[in-house]
Amino acid sequence: MAYFTNKEIADLLREVATAYTLKKANIFQIRAYETAADAVEHLDQDIATIREQGQLEGVPGIGESIASHLDELFKTGNVKHWTEIKAGLPQQVFAFINIPGVGPKTALELANLGAESLEDLKKKLTDRELVNKGFSEKIAEKVLLGIQELANLQTERMLLPYAYNQAELFIEYMKQFPEVLKIDVLGSLRRMVSTVGDLDFSIATNKPEKVVKHISESPQVFQVINEGKFKVTVIFKSGIHADFLLVEPIAYGSLLQHFTGSKLHNIHLRSIAEEKGFSLSEYGVKNKKTGKIVPTKTENDFYKILGMDTPPPEIREDTGEIEASLAHKLPRLIEYNSIKGDLHLHSNFSLEPSHGPGENSIEEIIKNANLLEYEYIGIADHPPGFTTHTKDQIKKLIRNRTKYIEQLNNSSEAKRIRVLNLLEVDILPDGSLSVDDEILKTLDFAIAGVHSLLRMNKSEMTKRILKALENQYVKVLAHPTGRILNQREGYEVEWEKIFNYAEKNQKAMEINAYPDRLDLSDYLIRKAKEKNVKLVIDTDSHSVSQMTNIKFGIATARRGWAEYEDVVNSWSWTKFSKWFKIAV
Numbered sequence: 001m002a003y004f005t006n007k008e009i010a011d012l013l014r015e016v017a018t019a020y021t022l023k024k025a026n027i028f029q030i031r032a033y034e035t036a037a038d039a040v041e042h043l044d045q046d047i048a049t050i051r052e053q054g055q056l057e058g059v060p061g062i063g064e065s066i067a068s069h070l071d072e073l074f075k076t077g078n079v080k081h082w083t084e085i086k087a088g089l090p091q092q093v094f095a096f097i098n099i100p101g102v103g104p105k106t107a108l109e110l111a112n113l114g115a116e117s118l119e120d121l122k123k124k125l126t127d128r129e130l131v132n133k134g135f136s137e138k139i140a141e142k143v144l145l146g147i148q149e150l151a152n153l154q155t156e157r158m159l160l161p162y163a164y165n166q167a168e169l170f171i172e173y174m175k176q177f178p179e180v181l182k183i184d185v186l187g188s189l190r191r192m193v194s195t196v197g198d199l200d201f202s203i204a205t206n207k208p209e210k211v212v213k214h215i216s217e218s219p220q221v222f223q224v225i226n227e228g229k230f231k232v233t234v235i236f237k238s239g240i241h242a243d244f245l246l247v248e249p250i251a252y253g254s255l256l257q258h259f260t261g262s263k264l265h266n267i268h269l270r271s272i273a274e275e276k277g278f279s280l281s282e283y284g285v286k287n288k289k290t291g292k293i294v295p296t297k298t299e300n301d302f303y304k305i306l307g308m309d310t311p312p313p314e315i316r317e318d319t320g321e322i323e324a325s326l327a328h329k330l331p332r333l334i335e336y337n338s339i340k341g342d343l344h345l346h347s348n349f350s351l352e353p354s355h356g357p358g359e360n361s362i363e364e365i366i367k368n369a370n371l372l373e374y375e376y377i378g379i380a381d382h383p384p385g386f387t388t389h390t391k392d393q394i395k396k397l398i399r400n401r402t403k404y405i406e407q408l409n410n411s412s413e414a415k416r417i418r419v420l421n422l423l424e425v426d427i428l429p430d431g432s433l434s435v436d437d438e439i440l441k442t443l444d445f446a447i448a449g450v451h452s453l454l455r456m457n458k459s460e461m462t463k464r465i466l467k468a469l470e471n472q473y474v475k476v477l478a479h480p481t482g483r484i485l486n487q488r489e490g491y492e493v494e495w496e497k498i499f500n501y502a503e504k505n506q507k508a509m510e511i512n513a514y515p516d517r518l519d520l521s522d523y524l525i526r527k528a529k530e531k532n533v534k535l536v537i538d539t540d541s542h543s544v545s546q547m548t549n550i551k552f553g554i555a556t557a558r559r560g561w562a563e564y565e566d567v568v569n570s571w572s573w574t575k576f577s578k579w580f581k582i583a584v
């Protein structure tokens with residue numbers, strides 16, 4: 001068995017697309033690989049897990065033949081067919097193709113002229129060696145600029161909260177300008193994907209020239225790299241790329257729809273439109289009989305012409321939302337203001353925790369929770385380390401905190417908010433917990449998570465987690481997959497087994513909203529929901545300023561089609577406490 005990340009697979013698929021192009025294959029073959037590469041890169045779940053569930057073919061954008069090649073790749077580490085297609089092409093071609101503005105043909109020409117690597121290419125272009133060998137001087141200049149741009153390009157996709165905050169800052173700046181009638185963020189950020197490639201903005205205006213000038217003068221903008229009357233591309237000082245699309249107010253809805261994507265959603269939508277005698281673009285809906293384009297002011301108008309309800313942006317991934325919109329059966333997704341309590345909060349209470357104490361006192365957390373209009377919160381500190389403390393010491397420390405929380409609950413100040421006495425305990429390699437039952441039974445309940453020895457074989461990891469969930473005091477599985485975005489994929493688990501167990505035994509799966517976690521992923525949320533597993537959305541905050549991250553957890557839940565009934569901490573205290581069997 002070989003192991004590949006989504007990014008590695010996307011790169012491999014792009015290499016095949018490039019090779020096909022150079023060998024003048026059929027355009028549909030090339031497109032199939034490009035689409036598959038895009039699809040894999042934008043997946044919010046690792047492809048290895050999807051494959052293990054036998055659902056590669058269910059991924060929109062991956063067809064039967066590519067699915068079988070991917071299967072071979074995972075089994076053998078290699079795909080014979082791909083090797084054959086790439087045979088005879090110098091490897092550096094696949095590096096050159098990443099240079100903005102360089103296509104497959106130019107990449108091959110550069111390799112054939114003797115450029116051996118990006119570094120070498122830069123050198124040979126700068127000292128004119130390639131031009132002297134007959135390479136176009138004009139293109140050489142462009143390639144050099146492209147190499148520069150590639151170096152500036154962020155190699156990693158941004159975490160959602162980072163992209164979100166950068167976009168908010170910019171929108172605030174733009175909104176002060178009177179010619180900006182409307183501004184929205186589009187693309188993956190509007191869909192609230194866990195990682196974002198570049199920012200896309202739409203602006204409604206009657207004075208595009210003025211707005212373009214205002215964009216280029218923004219203190220956030222480092223460089224304008226492309227400027228047209230209705231489209232501008234810039235690089236922010238943070239290195240982020242941003243596209244701006246400008247339009248008159250009358251066609252704003254069409255633009256919004258088009259550039260929100262996803263690409264796969266739009267492709268499917270176009271085929272529906274075709275059947276109904278329409279064609280779609282950012283300018284509106286064109287009636288093919290009359291040839292007339294109807295611009296739409298709002299997105300609702302746009303979808304309405306097609307006989308559809310407007311799917312929330314978070315689910316526009318062509319995973320069933322189009323069918324649901326047509327049938328007027330869209331899910332009623334959990335709302336952004338519906339969370340009634342955050343259960344995974346770390347305080348600075350002197351518990352001598354084994355790792356990661358919080359920065360704020362429980363009182364400060366309560367104060368902030370009041371601002372967020374919560375009805376209840378969970379203080380889920382890590383327990384004292386069991387290797388550094390005796391059992392009696394641990395007992396005493398936890399008893400102190402329990403008493404303290406009891407006092408708070410009885411005091412008038414905390415009256416509005418119920419403070420739950422929780423702990424985030426470690427699931428040890430053998431599935432036992434880092435804290436004894438004797439202590440756990442003094443809590444309202446425990447949140448359990450894997451924090452060590454993450455690389456374990458799949459069935460061992462499944463057993464480990466199941467054993468932890470069997471503990472009657474454990475009611476929530478924290479950050480279930482252990483993934484850290486841009487750093488590590490989650491561990492491998494037989495989710496089917498975990499979800500079945502959770503559903504039967506009233507255990508909730510956490511959607512941890514910590515920026516680099518967003519764990520469960522949207523994909524697994526949907527799987528959990530299908531099995532009627534309950535979810536809780538938590539921030540895992542280590543400081544009160546992080547508590548507003550809850551919206552990214554909600555966004556991920558929405559991407560997983562979660563509704564009110566699925567999310568236990570969107571329920572009122574009465575219903576919530578009943579489900580968790582908390583004594584009131």
Ligand code: DGT
Pocket residue numbers: 186187188189195196197198199200258259260261262263266
């Ligand atoms: P990202 O930026 O990689 O996180 O993902 P998106 O979805 O923001 O993709 P982006 O920025 O390339 O394009 C924004 C949206 O525009 C995309 O979701 C679909 C839509 N769109 C409209 N026309 C095109 C097109 O010709 N190509 C692509 N790739 N997207 C298009």
Ligand code: CA
Pocket residue numbers: 186187188189197198199200
């Ligand atoms: Ca984008």
Ligand code: CA
Pocket residue numbers: 187198199200243
């Ligand atoms: Ca873009």
